[in-house]
Amino acid sequence: MTEKMTLAKALNAGLRQAMEDDPKVLLMGEDVGKLGGVFRITDGLQKDFGEDRVIDSPLAESGIVGTAVGLAMRGYRPVVEIQFDGFVYPAYDQIVSQVAKIRFRTQGRVAMPIVIRIPFGGGIGAVEHHSESPEAQFAHTPGLKVVACSNPVDGYWMIQQAIASDDPVIFLEPKRQYHGAKSEVDTSATPEPLHTSRVVRAGSDVTLLAYGPMVRTCLSAAEAVEGERSVEVIDLRTLSPLDMGPVVESVRRTGRAVVTHEAQVNLGMGAELAARITEQCFYSLEAPVLRVGGFDTPYPASRIEEEWLPDLDRVLDAVDRTFDF
Amino acid sequence: MTEKMTLAKALNAGLRQAMEDDPKVLLMGEDVGKLGGVFRITDGLQKDFGEDRVIDSPLAESGIVGTAVGLAMRGYRPVVEIQFDGFVYPAYDQIVSQVAKIRFRTQGRVAMPIVIRIPFGGGIGAVEHHSESPEAQFAHTPGLKVVACSNPVDGYWMIQQAIASDDPVIFLEPKRQYHGAKSEVDTSATPEPLHTSRVVRAGSDVTLLAYGPMVRTCLSAAEAVEGERSVEVIDLRTLSPLDMGPVVESVRRTGRAVVTHEAQVNLGMGAELAARITEQCFYSLEAPVLRVGGFDTPYPASRIEEEWLPDLDRVLDAVDRTFDF
Amino acid sequence: MTHVPDGEFGPDLAEVFGPQQSDGGPELVQLLTPEGERTHHAEFDMDFSAEQLRGFYRDMVLTRRIDTESTALQRHGELGIWAQLLGQEAAQIGSGRALRPQDFAFPTYREHGVAWCRGLDPLKLLGLFRGVDQSSWDPAETNFAPYTIIIGAQALHATGYAMGIQRDGAVGTGDPERDAATIGYFGDGASSQGDVNEAFIFAASYNAPVVFFCQNNQWAISEPFERQSRIPLYQRALGFGFPGVRVDGNDVMATYAVTQAALQRAREGSGPTLIEAYTYRMGAHTTTDDPTRYRLSDDVENWKLKDPIARVEAYLRRNGLIDEQFTDALTVEADQLGERLRAGVKELADPSPLSVFDHVYAELPPELAEQRDGYAEYLASFEGAH
Amino acid sequence: MTHVPDGEFGPDLAEVFGPQQSDGGPELVQLLTPEGERTHHAEFDMDFSAEQLRGFYRDMVLTRRIDTESTALQRHGELGIWAQLLGQEAAQIGSGRALRPQDFAFPTYREHGVAWCRGLDPLKLLGLFRGVDQSSWDPAETNFAPYTIIIGAQALHATGYAMGIQRDGAVGTGDPERDAATIGYFGDGASSQGDVNEAFIFAASYNAPVVFFCQNNQWAISEPFERQSRIPLYQRALGFGFPGVRVDGNDVMATYAVTQAALQRAREGSGPTLIEAYTYRMGAHTTTDDPTRYRLSDDVENWKLKDPIARVEAYLRRNGLIDEQFTDALTVEADQLGERLRAGVKELADPSPLSVFDHVYAELPPELAEQRDGYAEYLASFEGAH
C-alpha cells in the first residue's frame, strides 16, 4: 500500500498507526486536540481516539513533560508535542533531570518510553523562538535518544519506531518541510532500524553530512556541482546515538567532509562529528572536517533568516574550502 | 597586599570587593543570606550589606533568574547563586531565551549584566544532581559568556571581572576545590583580561587543555611524567568565547593535544576544541586531538565517581595514545 | 472511563463558575454596561472627566485602527504575522492609561493598546511583525519592555524590576512623581506557566510593587479558559496572599479604575495585586490561526454585543459628550494613522545580513569578529561575480 | 530604603498569620494534643482501634530509630550524607498508613517514614545515602517512587500517574481494591517551584486523583517558611480551585484522618486536595548542615514539647493501651533494627565502575559499548601491572 504524502500527513498517519497498534500510546500537548496542533500534525486524532488519548494540556511545558513522566511510570507511552522548538526550554529540567535519568536512577526498573516531538529549524518567516535548533543540548544528555527525520517516508516510520522505543526519544521534525513536497510512502514496507544513518546520494570526492532540513539543501548542493565534483550525502537521521559506521566508511573513501546544520556552529553537532571523524579517519583526511551552520548569534529577525541559515551556496563554499587544503 | 586564601575565601573577598565598588551589585539565591550559602561563599555579606543587597530567594531557580532580569533592566547588577549545578535547569529557559537574548533582541539597548555563579563538577561524594558539568549547553548559547576559575587568584579576580562585564556571564566554580589549597592572592595586582586562556605549565611534546577542576589534575599529570614527556598545560579559563590564540600557538608547537573535562565527552567542550584545533592546526597535528571526560552516562553514584571522573591516569593514558598515532 | 462517561475529567463547570460565568460572574467590576449605561461599584467607583472619556474613546478607536490596518498589511504580505487585539481595546487602554510615566510595563506580544498609551510609535511594533527586527524600541524611553513571546516569562521580569524600584526607594514615599510600580501583562493561558506562579510567589514574598494584569480573553489559541483553571482566575491570587480582582475588560472605565487603584496600592508599598480583565479575543489567535476549527461563531456573536468601543460611544453620545464633529475628526485621524502605517511599513528596511553580529555581546569577541569578516568576504565574493 | 526602615519588604507576618500562627493557627486539624489528650474535630473526626494506635506508635518509634541510626552511620563515615526526618514521624506515618496498596507515593528525599509504611527495606534507603546507588528499589513492587532530589519535580509525576489511574478506569468505581490515588510529597520550600504550581494546575484541570502532601517543617535549609509564602500554605489550594487543609503534622491521628479522607475523595473521582502538615524539622537539613547559623535553639526547644511520639505514648499509657511489656518488646525490636542497619550498611557493596554503562538505555548503543569496552581494557591494563 503506497500513498503520496507530505511530511505532515506522514507524521499524522504514523501517529495514527501507533495509536491503533498500542492503546497505551497517548498524545499530549498544547492545541493538539480540536485544532490538531498548530501544524495539524495531530489533525483528526482526538476526534477518533477521544480526549483521554489526545490530551490538550494546560499551557505549561514543564507540566506537560512532568505529567508524561508519571503516565510513563503507570505504563503509558506518552507522545508529547512541543509547539515550537523555542518552547522546549521550560521543560528542560524535567527532560534532562528526570526523563533522561529515571532508567539509570532505578537501575533499569523504570522505563521512560516518552517521545518528545519538536518541530525544529527555521525558514518559515516566524518571530523569535520559533526557528531554533536545540538538538545538541539534548544529544549531550546521556539517557536521551535524539533523531531527526528529513522526508515523508522517514517521518512515517521513524515516529512509529520512536514510540515503540523503550527509551525517551527527542523527535525533531523539520517544520519548514511539513507541507512541502509529497513522497510515496509504502506503509507495508519494512523500515530500516531507527538509529541508522543512510547514504542518500553516493559520491567520491567529498562527504556532506546533514539531518532534518539540511538534507534537502545538501542534495541540491550535490546536484548543483554534478559533473564537477562527486558529492556523497549522508542523512544522519540519528543524532544520539550517532551511527558512525556509514560516516567513517564514506570519509575514508572521500578524504573530505563537511558537516551541516541550522544550529549554531559553536558546540553544535558538527563539533562532535568533526572530532569523531578526525579520531577515526585521521590518516584519510585530506582536509580538516569543515562545518557549516547558523552563525554564532541568536536566530535573527525573519527577513534575514535565509541569509543566516546555511544554504546551498554556503555549503558549496565549504566544500570548495576543503579542496583548498 | 597579599593574603593566603582558599578558593571559597577568594570568591567571598571578590564578591565583597565588587559590592563595595558598585552599589548596584546584588547577590541573590537560596540560602545566600544568614547561612552564607551552602558552601559559605557569601559568608558574612548579608550582615555587612543588608538584606536588600544579599537576598535570600524563594526556592525557585526560574524565579531567581527571571527577577534578576527585571533587576538588570532597572540598572542593577545581580549576581545569582545556583546552589548546585544540577539545579540550574529549572532556570534554563530564562537563561537561554531571556538573559542570553535581551541585548540582541533590543539591538543593544538593554544590557544584561547578570552573573550566574554555579558550583560545578564532582568529587565531593554527593547524591544525584550535585556533581554536574553543564558548561557546554551554555557555551552553545550565543549571548552568554562562560568562564571557569581553577584557583584562588583567578577566583578573586574573575568574579569581579564577570560582575563588571556588561554581558551575562555563567561563572563556573570548581566546588571540590572550594576549601582546598590556599594561594597567595595579591589584591592590588592587575589581573589579565577575563576572556583569556593561559599556559600554566610550559612543555613541548603535547598540549593538555583544561579548565576548572581538571587544571589541577592536568598539572599533576604533567608532573608525573616529567622527564619522560614535556607536557604543556593550558588553563582555558574562558569557554565562551574561547581564546584560541594560546591553544593554537601551543598545538602548532607540540603537534598533539588532549582536551579534558569532567563533563560527558559527547558534545562536550572537547568536541568544539578538537574541531577548532583541527581546523586551525591541520598540518601540525601528529595525532587527532583526543578527549578525556566523563563517560557518556549520567553522573554515577558517588562511590564510583572517582572512577567515572577523568583522573591523572586517564589523562596520561590519552597522552600516551596520542603518541601511538 | 467508568467514572465520568464522556471522558472529561473536569468538574461540572456550570457548578463551579455559577450560571453567570459567561457574563464574568457576580464579582465582575463594571462601571459601564454593554449598553453604555453608567453603573456604580462600591469599591472601585470613580468620576471621569469628559476629556478623559473622550481620550479613552479616541485611544480605543485608533488602537483598533492600528489593529485592523496591521491585519490587512499581513494579508498583503507586508507583515509576516500579526497578533490581533480586536475586542481587548478597553482592557489595554484602561490599564495603559492608568500608568504614570515612571511606571514600567511588561507586555506580551499583543499589547498594542498599551504600547499606544506608552507613546510608542506603532511602526515599531510593525517592525517586529514584519520580521525586520525583534523589538526595536528603547524600553527606557517609554518604560515599555520588549514584547515577550515566551509565555509568562515577563511576569518575573516585572517582579524583578519592581524589586529594583523598592531598592531605589521609589515606593511609599508619598511623592507622586517618584513612587512607581510595574505592570506585568499576560494571558489566561499564561497563568498556567510556572514562571507566572513563581512571579506571584516572589512578588508576595518581597511585597513588590507589581500589578499582574491578566487579559482573560477566554482562549489560549484553541484551548478554552477552562483547560487552565476551574475557578475564576482572579481567585488565583488568594492562594498567594494578595488581592485579586475581576474587572470587565470590555469596560474601559472599570479597567482604568481598578488598575489605577492596584497601581496606587503598589506604589504606596502595599504590594502586588492580580487583575483579571474578563474579555474576549474577537479575532483569530494570530493571522495564521483559524478559529472556526475550535469555537462557535455564536460565542463570538454574543461577545460582539459587549464591544468595548461601542459602549463608550453610546455613553458619550447619549450624554452629549461627543458630536459628529468629534467623530468625523477622529475618523480622519484614524485614516491618517492607517495611511502612515501603510506607507511606513514599506520603509521598514530589511537589516543587513551582517547586522546579526551586532549586539550579541557588548563588544564583538574576536572569534565572532572572524566569523563576521569571513561572512563579509563571502558575501563580497558574490558581488564581484556580478 | 525609605519606605520600610528595616529593609524588609514583607508584610508584618504577625498581622497576616495572626497570633496563633506558631501553633499552626486556628485552622489546624488536631485530634491529639501535644499533651496526649484526645480532642475532636467537626469534619475529620475518626475512631481508632487500640491496634491501630499501637501500630502508629510502633511505626514512629522504628522510623525514628532508622533516622537516628542513619545519622550515626553518617557520622561514622558509612553514609555520605543523611537527611533526617526527626520530628516529622507523625506526618509521614499518618499519611503513609492512610495509603492502600494500589495507591502510589511520590517522595522527596526525606520520606523514610513513608518508605517504611510502603514496606520498603530501609537498607535500600541507605544505599542511596551511602552512594552505592541512586535509588535501588523497584517502584512497582511497593508503589513507592524513587527519591527525588530536584525540588518539586515529583509533584508533576504524581499528577501524571494519577492521570494514568483515571485512564485505567480505576477511579470512582466504588471497588475499594481498585480505586486508586497518588500522593505527592514535598516541602514548604518546594511550594515555590513552578513545577509544584503547575502540578496544581494540571491536577485541577483534569480533576486527577492526587493528594498533595506538603510537610511544612518551617524551614527550607536556612530559609524560614515566610520567605516562601505570606499566608498559610494550605490556602494555596484556594487559588487553584481545590480544597486545602492544614493538619497538625505532629499528630499522627489527625494526619491519618485527613490524609485518609483526601485519598478517598481522590479515589472517588472528586479530584485533588492539598494537605499542609504543620510540623518542624527538629534536626539539621542534612548531616552537612549547621542550623545554629540561622535559627534559635529556643524554637527547637518549643517544638520539642510537641513531639509526635511522646504524645501518642502519653495517650496510650494513660488509657492503658500499652504496658511495659509492649514498650520493652518494641525497644528490642528497635535495637534489632538498628543492628540490622549497622551490619547491613557495610554489606552495601560499591558497584563496579563498569556498571555505569548499564541502564543508560534499554540496550547499550554501539558507541557506548565501545566506550565501555575501552574502559574495561584500560582497567584491565592496571590489573596486569600488579
Ligand SMILES: Cc1ncc(C[n+]2csc(CCOP(=O)(O)OP(=O)(O)O)c2C)c(N)n1
Ligand atoms: C513557552 C511557550 N509555549 C508556547 C507558546 C506558543 N503560544 C503562543 S501564544 C499561545 C497561547 C497564549 O494564550 P494566552 O496566554 O491566553 O494569551 P493570548 O494569546 O490569548 O493573548 C501559545 C500556546 C509560547 N509562545 N511560549
Ligand SMILES: Cc1ncc(C[n+]2csc(CCOP(=O)(O)OP(=O)(O)O)c2C)c(N)n1
Ligand atoms: C531544584 C532544586 N533547587 C535547589 C535544591 C537544593 N535543596 C535541597 S533541599 C532544599 C530545601 C528544601 O526545602 P523544603 O522543600 O522545605 O523541604 P525540606 O528539606 O524542609 O524537607 C534545597 C534548597 C534542590 N535539591 N533542587
Ligand SMILES: [Mg+2]
Ligand atoms: Mg488568552
Ligand SMILES: [Mg+2]
Ligand atoms: Mg521544609
